[in-house]
Structure formats: structure tokens, C-alpha cells
Amino acid sequence: MFTVIYIFIFGLIVGSFLNVVIFRLPEGKSIVKPPSHCPHCKTKLKTFDLIPVLSYLAVGGKCRYCDTKISFQYPFVELLTGFFFLFTYLKLGISVELFIMFLLISALIVISFIDYKYMIIPNYITYPGIVIGFLSSIVLDYISIYDSLLGIFIPSLLLLLVAFIFKGGMGMGDVKLAAMLGAFLGFEFALAGIFVGSFLGSIIGLTMMALGMLDRKSRIPFGPFICIGTVIIIFFGDVLFDWYLSLFF
Ligand SMILES: [Zn+2]
Structure with a gap:
């Protein structure tokens, strides 16, 4: 039972990393530098702002420093990754194949969003x-x-x-x-x-x-x-x- 929850949370965390990849790589930016910040007011985000889904809900989908709306893509990609990882785990159990499928699914999510936005x-x-x-x-x-x-x-x-x-x-x-x-x-x-x-x-x-x-x-x-x-x-x-x-x- 606990494993299900861990896998889901692991998916949410991977999802928040995938968001960074989707937002930054097509524009040629580094995925590690600068650290996560609000794209509008540039305020560096604190640990509290980086909790997948929950921090989005806690601030009502707006930056808590400048009130600019935060893209719905953030919680959406996090939840999508969480649920996909969960379903894959329920299907395969803990195995090496599971982690290979996590890699493939992560790649599919990134490709879908980048292709949808940039046609590439x-x-x-x-x-x-x-x-x-x-x-x-x-x-x-x-x-x-x-x-x-x-x-x-x-x-x-x-x-x-x-x-x-x-x-x-x-x-x-x-x-x-x-x-x-x-x-x-x-x-x-x-x-x-x-x-x-x-x-x-x-x-x-x-x-x-x-x-x-x-x-x-x-x-x-x-x-x-x-x-x-x-x-x-x-x-x-x-x-x-x-x-x-x-x-x-
Ligand atoms: Zn802001």
C-alpha cells in the first residue's frame, strides 16, 4: 500500500522536473541554472513553492510574490506523470522494466508538450x-x-x-x-x-x-x-x- 503512495509521489517529483525540461530546453536554456523562479517577477522560489501540485493549490494558481497566474501546465504535468507512473507500477510491479518504462513515459510526456507548443x-x-x-x-x-x-x-x-x-x-x-x-x-x-x-x-x-x-x-x-x-x-x-x-x- 505504501509503495503505491511512494511511486505516485515519485511521479509527481519527476513531473515537476519534466516541466522544467518542457519550459526551458526548447528555448535553449539550461535546466539547472538559474534555479526555479517566477517567469514574471523573477523571484527565486523557496522550497515551499516547489512542492508538486500542493504549492500550486496553496497559492490558488498565482505567484505569491507578484500575483501573476501560474501556467496550469505545472500541476497538470505533475499529476499526469504521477498517475502514469502509478498505473505502470500496478501493471509491472517493482522491476527493472518498470524503471525503463518510467524513462520512456517521461520522454513521451516531454515530447508531447514540446511538439504541441513548438511543432517540433x-x-x-x-x-x-x-x-x-x-x-x-x-x-x-x-x-x-x-x-x-x-x-x-x-x-x-x-x-x-x-x-x-x-x-x-x-x-x-x-x-x-x-x-x-x-x-x-x-x-x-x-x-x-x-x-x-x-x-x-x-x-x-x-x-x-x-x-x-x-x-x-x-x-x-x-x-x-x-x-x-x-x-x-x-x-x-x-x-x-x-x-x-x-x-x-
Ligand atoms: Zn511572480
Whole structure:
């Protein structure tokens, strides 16, 4: 029971670090210097201001030095990371695989928010991700080296092909993201995640078009959908695969 709480709190703390990465790295700022401060009045935050979620609630979503509204992204990313870590723990228990999945999920959260805001999937997340995913297939045995290698090439080549055929839409960032997913999860799970994500993306895109919130020319980033699809597959992949197979056998 206590472990559940510890894992959730660990997720909240990692989430507050992910916020720093999301806010600072795309603007080329260091993630350690300067220490956390209010972006408006520049007041350096004290320990009390840095407690995930609680300090946001305690100050009513406003900086307590200058009253400027604090982005809702802070508590949102913290809670999201907390709950994702919690679900992953409930699924995998304490294992080495759990910490590998924590790394992958953290990367997916950072990529989703950066892609959503800046329409870019940063190489400084995907390149190390591909390397870490592949290395863990060598060191650990939850996935074979062969699976990881196929995972790096098959999904990414498929997206590369799609990017060539339908110009626009997809970018090289999405192709590298696919390679990273495959390195961690193997090609079947990575493809399933991309498929679920594209499906969600199409439904949401078409709905927004129908509601007039989007016209044919507006671009929506594809990365966050791939990430959401992948998280769904990490949590429910085995259930979905069993159900899918049961349709045929
Ligand atoms: Zn302030």
C-alpha cells in the first residue's frame, strides 16, 4: 500500500522536473541554472513553492510574490506523470522494466508538450531515447536485441514512406520518435501505438474540422497522438492483442 503512495509521489517529483525540461530546453536554456523562479517577477522560489501540485493549490494558481497566474501546465504535468507512473507500477510491479518504462513515459510526456507548443520533436530526446532503448535490450531481457533492432527500423521506415507519399503532415521528428518507440518496445507494440495514435488523431482532427475549429490547411502536431497511442498500448497492449487475436481464433 505504501509503495503505491511512494511511486505516485515519485511521479509527481519527476513531473515537476519534466516541466522544467518542457519550459526551458526548447528555448535553449539550461535546466539547472538559474534555479526555479517566477517567469514574471523573477523571484527565486523557496522550497515551499516547489512542492508538486500542493504549492500550486496553496497559492490558488498565482505567484505569491507578484500575483501573476501560474501556467496550469505545472500541476497538470505533475499529476499526469504521477498517475502514469502509478498505473505502470500496478501493471509491472517493482522491476527493472518498470524503471525503463518510467524513462520512456517521461520522454513521451516531454515530447508531447514540446511538439504541441513548438511543432517540433526534439532530437535531444529521441536520439538518446533510441540509444537507451537499444542498450536496455542488450543488458536486460524484457525485450530481445533482435526485437529492439526491428523496432528501430520497421516503424520508422513505414512513417518515412508515409511522409514521402503524403507530403506535409508528418515530419522527420515523427520518424525518429517511431524509431525510439521501437527501440524500447519492439516493432509490434510500437506499430500498435502509432496505429492507435493515428486513429485518435484522425477522429479528433475530423471532429475539429466538422466543428469549424480547424480548416484543411491548419497543421496539428502528430507527435502527441503517437505518444498517447503508445501510452495506451503500454497500459492495455496485452489486453488489446488478446482481444484482437480472439476475433480470429
Ligand atoms: Zn511572480
